[in-house]
Structure formats: structure tokens, C-alpha cells
Amino acid sequence: MSDGEIQARYYATGQSVRVGWRQGIINRFEAAAAPPGRDPWLAPALVDLQINGFAGVDFQRDNLTIEEVLVAARALREAGCVRFFLTLITDEWPKLVERLKRLRQLRDGHEELRHAIAGWHIEGPFLSTEPGFHGAHNPALMLDPTPDHIRELRALTHTDPVLLTIAPELQGALEAIALARSLGMKVSLGHTNASSEVLRKAVKAGATGFTHLGNACPQLLDRHDNILWRALDTPGLSVSLIPDQIHVSPPLFRLVHRVLRTEAIYYTTDAMAAAGASPGRYSIGPLEVEVGPDQIVRQPGKSNYAGSALRPIDGVFRAARMLGRDWRGAWDGFSICPAKFMSIGVGLTMGSPADFCLVQTDESGGLESLRVFSHGKETL
Numbered sequence: 203m204s205d206g207e208i209q210a211r212y213y214a215t216g217q218s219v220r221v222g223w224r225q226g227i228i229n230r231f232e233a234a235a236a237p238p239g240r241d242p243w244l245a246p247a248l249v250d251l252q253i254n255g256f257a258g259v260d261f262q263r264d265n266l267t268i269e270e271v272l273v274a275a276r277a278l279r280e281a282g283c284v285r286f287f288l289t290l291i292t293d294e295w296p297k298l299v300e301r302l303k304r305l306r307q308l309r310d311g312h313e314e315l316r317h318a319i320a321g322w323h324i325e326g327p328f329l330s331t332e333p334g335f336h337g338a339h340n341p342a343l344m345l346d347p348t349p350d351h352i353r354e355l356r357a358l359t360h361t362d363p364v365l366l367t368i369a370p371e372l373q374g375a376l377e378a379i380a381l382a383r384s385l386g387m388k389v390s391l392g393h394t395n396a397s398s399e400v401l402r403k404a405v406k407a408g409a410t411g412f413t414h415l416g417n418a419c420p421q422l423l424d425r426h427d428n429i430l431w432r433a434l435d436t437p438g439l440s441v442s443l444i445p446d447q448i449h450v451s452p453p454l455f456r457l458v459h460r461v462l463r464t465e466a467i468y469y470t471t472d473a474m475a476a477a478g479a480s481p482g483r484y485s486i487g488p489l490e491v492e493v494g495p496d497q498i499v500r501q502p503g504k505s506n507y508a509g510s511a512l513r514p515i516d517g518v519f520r521a522a523r524m525l526g527r528d529w530r531g532a533w534d535g536f537s538i539c540p541a542k543f544m545s546i547g548v549g550l551t552m553g554s555p556a557d558f559c560l561v562q563t564d565e566s567g568g569l570e571s572l573r574v575f576s577h578g579k580e581t582l
């Protein structure tokens with residue numbers, strides 16, 4: 203925990219501000235008299251709700267060490283993301299549960315990880331087995347959710363924030379959604395081919411999100427009736443988008459922003475082990491995947507994507523490019539919006555952790571340099 207003070211231009215207003223912190227907590231935030239000049243931009247740290255691995259570390263592997271998890275968390279922080287939801291994908295249920303148990307123990311025993319891992323995203327095995335909809339998840343391992351599964355997840359995670367991605371058309375899913383909500387978890391629909399009627403029932407049961415819209419569906423869709431139209435036509439869902447310009451095409455990305463309120467959209471990288479690492483072959487659990495220079499992850503010989511190798515900070519700039527906005531206009535989609543969706547604290551307010559980014563841009567508006575602070579400290 204540190205004490206400190208900086209002067210910078212506040213990203214939301216363009217005004218010069220002075221921000222101070224004691225013991226890593228913001229205790230001063232006020233307008234500064236000096237002209238902003240070339241001071242760096244100040245913005246709240248990024249938050250990513252779907253991180254499967256990073257910097258060569260695969261969270262789906264058994265027996266990860268604390269050093270490995272720290273490598274991933276620190277590389278994420280260097281990419282602007284101070285807090286994230288560690289994501290576990292479909293596997294045999296006992297294996298998934300064991301991983302969650304172990305990772306939670308690692309996190310609880312380490313102060314830096316307690317702050318970095320803000321919660322858990324459980325994506326599978328309660329997903330569609332239909333071709334295209336299961337994506338890179340193994341359909342043979344999918345399960346229908348039962349109250350016991352949901353209670354087990356809650357017992358393992360206690361009061362931690364949990365995001366559960368679920369396909370609502372599965373047997374018992376609506377009851378599972380209602381139970382998860384009553385136990386304080388958030389539910390996002392995804393890897394699903396549910397009808398409009400079932401999507402609306404899922405919202406009624408307590409689902410509030412839709413996971414990586416535009417992904418986890420077949421390449422070819424019925425133009426009259428498909429999961430994209432149905433999800434966008436269902437009131438009450440916040441959607442996550444992977445803003446790498448590939449998972450969601452730029453026209454669709456812009457359209458989603460026209461259809462939904464800004465606060466109902468948040469960005470995620472859905473990053474896997476290759477993110478923040480060089481192009482090459484990597485593993486996600488039992489899957490072997492290939493990462494191209496475009497930071498896209500593919501299963502060799504298949505056309506579907508298997509997560510991204512996008513870095514959070516690059517996601518902000520790519521989102522801004524697609525929207526034809528300044529990067530500052532895309533920042534909240536990767537910070538304030540996901541944090542609000544999961545009801546975790548974020549933002550540069552008195553009494554909050556001094557988690558922020560100092561951004562310097564070049565003349566064309568591209569990223570020139572990035573400094574990232576967690577609890578007021580740049581390096582931990």
C-alpha cells in the first residue's frame with residue numbers, strides 16, 4: 203500500500219485534476235489550476251469479466267502454482283486491467299470444481315491476487331451441445347444444471363462475485379438461474395440457441411447478461427430468426443462484446459451500440475493463454491489452438507474462434523476505431539460498465555482503491571504509452 207499524488211487530465215472531462223492517495227486509497231480528487239498541457243490522461247483501471255488465461259498461463263490447467271497465476275495477473279495489469287474474473291470453461295464437473303477450489307485457495311493466500319481476481323466466471327458445462335453454439339467447448343461434457351451444482355458453486359465461492367454463463371434451454375436451467383440469483387450470483391445467457399420465449403423466461407428468472415454476443419453461434423444463420431436478433435430483442439440483458447474487430451464485425455459492433463443503451467454493453471477480451479504472448483500454438487485445457495499475428499485464436503483446421511489473444515488496452519482502442527470515436531469514448535465499456543454489471547466497485551472516487559491508468563497518446567490518437575497503478579503502486 204502506498205501514498206502518492208499525481209496531476210493528470212481526467213479522461214471523462216478533459217480537465218486537469220490532482221489525485222492523491224494514502225495507503226492505496228484515494229483521499230483527494232480535485233480540479234488543478236495548472237493548464238493541462240501534455241499531462242497524461244487519467245482513467246480508471248480496466249476490468250475484464252472473462253479471462254481464461256494470459257501471458258502463456260492457462261487457467262484450465264490443473265495444479266497451477268501461485269507464481270503462474272501471478273505472471274498472468276501482472277501481465278494483465280500491464281495491459282491496463284487491474285481486476286478480472288478468472289474464467290473456468292467446460293470440463294468434467296469434478297475437475298472444474300477442483301480447479302476452482304485450488305485457485306480460490308491460491309487467491310485467498312495472496313494479497314495481490316485477492317485484489318486482482320475480483321471474482322469467478324463459470325462458463326460451462328451448462329451450455330448448448332448444438333454445432334456452432336458450443337464453440338470450442340467439448341459438447342460431450344455438457345450437463346443440465348441441477349440445484350446441487352448451483353449450491354456447490356456457491357459453497358465453494360462463499361460471497362465472492364460469480365458470473366455464471368448458462369444456456370437457458372437446457373433441462374432445469376430456469377430453476378438453476380433463479381436459484382443462482384437467490385444465492386447472489388449473476389447469470390449471463392450464452393452458448394445458447396434458445397427461443398425468444400425461453401430467453402424472456404430466463405430474464406424473468408433473474409438472468410441479466412448475454413455472454414460475448416456474436417460469438418458462440420454458427421457462421422451461417424437464418425436471416426429471419428437467429429440468436430442475435432432474439433438476444434437483442436430481449437429486454438433486460440446487458441451484452442458483452444469482444445472488440446477485436448473479428449469476433450464481432452465492425453458493422454454489427456456499431457449496430458449493437460445503436461440498439462442498446464451504452465450502459466448495457468461491456469467489453470471483454472475472452473483472453474486465453476496466448477494473450478500477451480507471441481503467435482504460436484497454445485493449449486486451453488485439452489484443446490490445442492493456434493494464434494495468428496491478428497491475435498485471433500483458432501483450432502487448427504477449423505474456422506471457429508476459440509477465445510482471443512487480445513490485450514484489454516488494445517480492445518479499448520479497437521472498439522474506439524470501430525465506433526469512430528476517440529479512445530476516451532470507449533473506455534467506460536471496459537471499466538465502469540463491466541464493474542457495474544457485476545456490482546463491484548470501480549472508478550476514481552474518494553475512498554476507492556487508487557487503481558488507474560495513465561495514458562499518453564500520439565498525434566494520431568493512438569496509444570503511445572501506458573502506466574498502470576494498483577492501490578497506488580505501479581509495480582508490485
Ligand SMILES: [Zn+2]
Binds near residue numbers: 325337393414418
Ligand atoms: Zn464462450
